[in-house]
Amino acid sequence: MEHLDILIKNGKAVLPTGVTETDIGIKDGKIAIVEKGIMNKAAIEWDVENQYIFPGMIDVHVHFSEPGREHWEGFHTGSMMMAAGGCTTYFDMPLNGIPSTVNLEALSTKAEIGNGKSFIDFSLWGGLVPGNEKDLEALAEAGVIGFKAFLSSTGNKEFEAVDDLTLLNGMKRIAKLGKVLALHSESDAITNWLKEEKENEGKYSADDYLESRPIIAEVEAVERAIYYSELTGCPLHFVHISSAKAIEVIEQAKQKGMNITVETCPHYLLYNHEHLRGLGTIAKCAPPLREKEEQQKLISLLIENKFDMISSDHSPCPYELKDPNMYNMFQAWGGISGGQFTLLSMIELALKYKIPFDTVAKWTASAPAERFGLADRKGKIAIGADADLAIITLNESHTVTEENFYAKHKQSLYMGHTFPCRIVGTLNRGNLVFKEGVIVAPIPNGRWVKPCENASIKSV
16 A cells, blocks of 8 residues: 555545545645545545635735835745745746746846745746747747736836737747736726826826726737737737626637636725725736726626636835825825635635635636646646645634734735635645744745646646
C-alpha cells in the first residue's frame, strides 16, 4: 500500500460533479487517491471533518508591480496574500512594473524574480502596446499565458493603450500564435472627453467620476473589440466587465460561436457607487463601481452563469497615491486592493443566492485552467492533478483587519467586511503554505507555470 505524503480525511470535496464527502491522498505534490476511508499511512494526516475542500483558486488577473515598483506590491507579499485567500495560482499582469512585460528580456527578469519570491505558482501575461507587435512571437514561445492590452488610458507611461492599428495588427499575430488577448475595455475617446469636461468645470466628486466612465464607454469598446476579433480571428478575454449591457453584447457574440470569455470581480458584486461616495478614493477603480441597480443586474447575470470566471484585479498602490489630501478623485490612483478575498466573496454570494459550490469552483478554478491551457494539471480535484487545495470552514466567519490582510498596503475597500466563512488552509502542489491564519511555508516554493504546448484555446 503506497505511503502518502499527506492524507486529508473526512472533507467535503468540491468536485466537478458536486460536493462529496471523501478523503484525499497526496503524493509527490499530486493528488494520488480520492475516496472515502483511505487506509494508507501518511507522513501528515489532517482531519478536516465538516470543512470544505475547494480546488485552489486560479486568479487570472493581479498586479504585483515587480520589478520596479515592489513598494506597491511584490511577489513576496502578494503571493502570501493570495495564499491566505485560498489561491494557489495567479496570473500577473504585464503592468505596473518597470519595465512592463512587453519583450523577452522583461519577461525573463520577472520570471526569475517570481521563481525566487513567490509562495504559490504563477503565470505571466505579456503586453500588447504600440511598437511591440514583433515581440509577441518570442513572448508566446517563452510561455506567456496570453496578452493584455488597454483600450483606454492606463495612467502608466510604461504601458500605453493601443491605437486601432496596433490592436488589429496585434490581434492578427496573437490569433496565429494560438493565444488569447485580454482587454481592458473602455473607450479612450469617451472617457478622456468626459474627464476633460468635468475638470474644466471644476467637478471632482464621486458622482462626477462615475459619470466620466459611463456604461456606454464600456459597451463601445467591447463592441469594437468584437468586430476586430471577427476580422482577425483573435480569441478574446474581457476583464473586469461591470455592466449588464456589455454582457448582453458579449453573449450575442458567443451565440455566434466567437471565441470569447469574460470575467468580473467581487468588488462589482459586493459593492456599488454608494461605497465610492462613502469611502472615497479607496473604492476608486476603472471601470467604476456602478449604481446599486446595476450591481443587482450583475448578480443576476452571475446566477445565470453569464460570467465565465471571477478574478480579483488586485491593483494596489501606496496610500499616498490615493490620499485625498494630495489628489482629487480624478488624479488619485484607481485600483482595488483585495486579492485575498475573491474565493471568500464567491462563497458568500453562493450562500446568499443558493449557488452550488461546484459552480463557484468552476468560476474560480476549472474555467481559468481550461481557458488558458493549464487543465492538464490544475483547476480541479482529480487523480493526477496538482494538489492545489483550499480548506474552508462555514462554521466560522472572517472579518478583514489590517492584521489578517497580507497585502503590503492595508488600505482596502474590504477592510471591516465580515465573510460568513474562513480559509483554514491552502496547499500548493502538496506543500502546506497557509494554515490557521499563518503562512507556514518556510521558504517560497512557487513556480512559473506555462500553458501546455498543445493547449486548445477555446471558450469555456
